[in-house]
Amino acid sequence: MELASKYNPADVEGKWYQYWLDHHLFSSKPDGREPYTIVIPPPNVTGVLHMGHMLNNT
Numbered sequence: 001m002e003l004a005s006k007y008n009p010a011d012v013e014g015k016w017y018q019y020w021l022d023h024h025l026f027s028s029k030p031d032g033r034e035p036y037t038i039v040i041p042p043p044n045v046t047g048v049l050h051m052g053h054m055l056n057n058t
Contacts, residue, residue, distance in 0.1 A: 020026060
């Protein structure tokens with residue numbers, strides 16, 4: 001298999017876009033569950049917490 005030395009999006013993106021359309025990947029199914037919100041979604045803070053975290057997330 002030979003790989004191009006530089007990525008050319010036009011060579012692959014049209015193929016994948018059509019695949020997504022054919023498999024209905026741009027649509028969602030309604031979900032009857034109650035919605036919720038995650039304030040700090042993963043990945044979570046892994047360092048030492050400081051006042052900036054408190055001010056940003058309250």
